[in-house]
Amino acid sequence: MTLTEKKSIDYRDRIIVALDVKSKTEALELLARLENQVKFVKVGMELFYAEGYPLIELLKKRNLRIFLDLKMHDIPNTVGRTTAQLTRLGVDMFNLHVAGGSKMMEEARNQMERALIARQERPLLIGVTQLTSTDERILREEIGIAKSVKEIVLHYAKLAKKSGLDGVVSSALEVKSVKEACGPSFLTVTPGIRLAGESAHDQKRITTPKQAINLGSDYLVIGRSITKAENPAKTFETIVNSLNKLSN
Numbered sequence: 001m002t003l004t005e006k007k008s009i010d011y012r013d014r015i016i017v018a019l020d021v022k023s024k025t026e027a028l029e030l031l032a033r034l035e036n037q038v039k040f041v042k043v044g045m046e047l048f049y050a051e052g053y054p055l056i057e058l059l060k061k062r063n064l065r066i067f068l069d070l071k072m073h074d075i076p077n078t079v080g081r082t083t084a085q086l087t088r089l090g091v092d093m094f095n096l097h098v099a100g101g102s103k104m105m106e107e108a109r110n111q112m113e114r115a116l117i118a119r120q121e122r123p124l125l126i127g128v129t130q131l132t133s134t135d136e137r138i139l140r141e142e143i144g145i146a147k148s149v150k151e152i153v154l155h156y157a158k159l160a161k162k163s164g165l166d167g168v169v170s171s172a173l174e175v176k177s178v179k180e181a182c183g184p185s186f187l188t189v190t191p192g193i194r195l196a197g198e199s200a201h202d203q204k205r206i207t208t209p210k211q212a213i214n215l216g217s218d219y220l221v222i223g224r225s226i227t228k229a230e231n232p233a234k235t236f237e238t239i240v241n242s243l244n245k246l247s248n
């Protein structure tokens with residue numbers, strides 16, 4: 001079964017909860033509030049720069065799948081060498097900015113293959129397209145790109161695929177066109193998820209969890225809607241159940 005087939009999927013495996021906290025203590029408190037419901041977590045720059053490798057080892061010991069969201073963006077040699085380090089760390093998914101270009105992405109893919117140790121499952125290498133906190137105005141007036149968000153995301157997705165990446169980060173709103181252009185097995189990882197009626201905060205391109213799945217997203221990255229909820233475990237469970245009902 002491919003990832004995009006919706007039959008018998010347990011969406012517990014497809015929701016990546018963003019551990020956007022500043023320390024190991026806070027991460028452990030949050031995991032306790034999630035009551036072992038969560039299977040896939042995202043560690044971003046804030047937590048990784050504070051706690052580093054030992055935190056990753058700790059999460060691995062708890063049998064959690066890990067998306068290390070460091071969004072690398074540097075020259076090919078630097079990103080390639082860093083990719084080798086992250087591969088040895090044994091996370092399940094990590095990412096880089098597609099804007100770094102094809103050489104940078106190819107170098108990352110090559111160094112990852114070389115760094116793999118025997119029987120190690122290959123991490124998923126994912127390209128960040130256009131951040132979900134940006135919209136048409138920001139793209140055009142601030143960043144100076146004279147394309148629509150859809151066009152730039154599609155352009156980046158095609159480049160990422162050509163450069164050997166496993167998929168892209170985008171909003172769910174662009175998933176259909178990415179899948180049409182890059183094929184159903186090219187993964188889409190979508191933040192910018194909000195429950196109906198919630199504040200978007202700093203996000204610009206948002207969908208609800210159901211909309212994201214209906215649009216074809218493979219993985220939903222959810223932070224504040226779950227982590228800032230009064231009862232994070234219950235909110236997570238409610239989202240999972242509503243998505244599981246869609247497909248089973």
Ligand SMILES: O=c1ccn([C@@H]2O[C@H](COP(=O)(O)O)[C@@H](O)[C@H]2O)c(=O)[nH]1
Nearest residue numbers: 018044130131132191192221222223224
């Ligand atoms: O385009 C992107 C890429 C990454 N993110 C990350 O996802 C989470 C979203 O958190 P929320 O609280 O659900 O808004 C956060 O860790 C971002 O760094 C993104 O939002 N958009």
